[in-house]
Amino acid sequence: MNYHVLTLFPEMIDRAAHTSILGRALKNGCIHLETTNIRDYSADKHMRVDDYPYGGGAGMVIEAEPLYRAYSAVKNKIGHKPRTIYLTPQAKVLNQTMVEELALEEDLVMICGHYEGIDERVLDEVVTDYISIGDYVLTGGELGAMVLIDAVSRFVPGVLSNEESAQFESLQDNLLEYPHYTRPEIWHEKKVPEILLSGDHKKIEEWRHERSIERTKERRPDLLRQSMKVHCAFYGKDALREMAGKLCQTLSQYGEVIDFNRKKLRKQKYYFDSQDLVVLLADEQFEKDAGVPETFTNIYGKDTPCFIFWSDSFVHGIESEQTKQTDKIQRLLDKRGFLIKKIYPLSTIESSCKETALEIRKI
Numbered sequence: 001m002n003y004h005v006l007t008l009f010p011e012m013i014d015r016a017a018h019t020s021i022l023g024r025a026l027k028n029g030c031i032h033l034e035t036t037n038i039r040d041y042s043a044d045k046h047m048r049v050d051d052y053p054y055g056g057g058a059g060m061v062i063e064a065e066p067l068y069r070a071y072s073a074v075k076n077k078i079g080h081k082p083r084t085i086y087l088t089p090q091a092k093v094l095n096q097t098m099v100e101e102l103a104l105e106e107d108l109v110m111i112c113g114h115y116e117g118i119d120e121r122v123l124d125e126v127v128t129d130y131i132s133i134g135d136y137v138l139t140g141g142e143l144g145a146m147v148l149i150d151a152v153s154r155f156v157p158g159v160l161s162n163e164e165s166a167q168f169e170s171l172q173d174n175l176l177e178y179p180h181y182t183r184p185e186i187w188h189e190k191k192v193p194e195i196l197l198s199g200d201h202k203k204i205e206e207w208r209h210e211r212s213i214e215r216t217k218e219r220r221p222d223l224l225r226q227s228m229k230v231h232c233a234f235y236g237k238d239a240l241r242e243m244a245g246k247l248c249q250t251l252s253q254y255g256e257v258i259d260f261n262r263k264k265l266r267k268q269k270y271y272f273d274s275q276d277l278v279v280l281l282a283d284e285q286f287e288k289d290a291g292v293p294e295t296f297t298n299i300y301g302k303d304t305p306c307f308i309f310w311s312d313s314f315v316h317g318i319e320s321e322q323t324k325q326t327d328k329i330q331r332l333l334d335k336r337g338f339l340i341k342k343i344y345p346l347s348t349i350e351s352s353c354k355e356t357a358l359e360i361r362k363i
């Protein structure tokens with residue numbers, strides 16, 4: 001990942017970025033950072049880059065031309081029009097989904113304003129994304145850029161060690177994290193919860209999930225309303241089990257994998273509601289065996305969002321027989337209360353588990 005920051009105060013970025021985990025990542029080359037002082041591109045003999053606002057009012061406005069020249073230098077280095085973020089309070093507030101999506105870029109250009117703002121005309125030409133870091137007022141965009149760099153870098157391969165890994169995020173399930181404890185067992189007469197000493201991993205996981213929900217209810221009830229339970233149901237060859245497992249893990253810390261290959265599970269009825277997210281995976285085996293709906297006839301939704309990964313021949317099926325079958329199951333799921341969000345070819349799941357997860361989380 002290459003970060004390019006255009007700012008009037010490059011030392012503010014440089015200092016912060018060369019510390020701790022980011023400092024290590026810069027040293028070992030996982031990330032690169034180049035700060036450009038917009039002032040270096042001033043055409044003025046006093047190196048001035050701002051002027052009074054047309055229409056009057058308090059403060060100064062950064063001129064279009066110096067910023068444009070600083071930007072062009074970076075753009076030429078990159079070789080194409082880059083993803084260019086203007087940090088501003090007049091924008092959508094950054095969240096984890098946006099962070100993970102930005103982490104897929106090779107280059108990120110960030111523009112930091114100071115004073116009242118920047119001439120709108122240059123922003124119109126170069127900015128691809130407007131991002132705020134929260135609903136409060138800062139003195140400039142530098143801390144915003146720093147927050148973005150910090151959050152994005154956690155998803156750049158090699159930045160975090162295995163221990164620090166971004167695999168299981170506290171925000172991944174829209175639930176807050178459970179409480180943590182370490183030695184000693186008793187501190188200020190407070191004992192560590194008994195269950196954590198039991199060694200019963202299943203019980204511990206259940207306990208942690210309950211504490212997560214409890215804590216979210218108390219501190220962030222707004223998150224709870226948006227949180228989803230993920231179920232990945234699959235039917236087909238053994239390879240699917242692995243895919244379903246991997247996707248489920250990427251989507252949710254507490255996701256559930258349902259194996260429809262087991263006859264017993266196929267007989268059981270499944271009821272989902274609108275807080276559930278159901279992902280169905282099926283390969284050609286499904287097409288051969290079941291005659292279409294048999295396998296997924298026992299699932300019932302209630303405005304339940306649903307993603308389907310279908311064997312590629314189904315998705316791209318030109319032969320009318322296949323299209324008919326896809327239609328049939330689509331109608332069936334629709335009647336059952338599922339909202340089919342998207343149907344993907346199964347092959348895309350393997351190559352891009354991560355991108356797929358992001359796509360799914362956009363709903």
Ligand code: 9D3
Nearest residue numbers: 087088089132133134137138139140141144
């Ligand atoms: C005092 C001037 N304000 C008028 C009410 C407008 C204003 C301009 C520039 C307010 C703050 C700033 C500087 N802030 C940022 O550049 C900024 C920011 C922020 O202030 N809050 C949240 N996210 C961001 S990202 C960049």
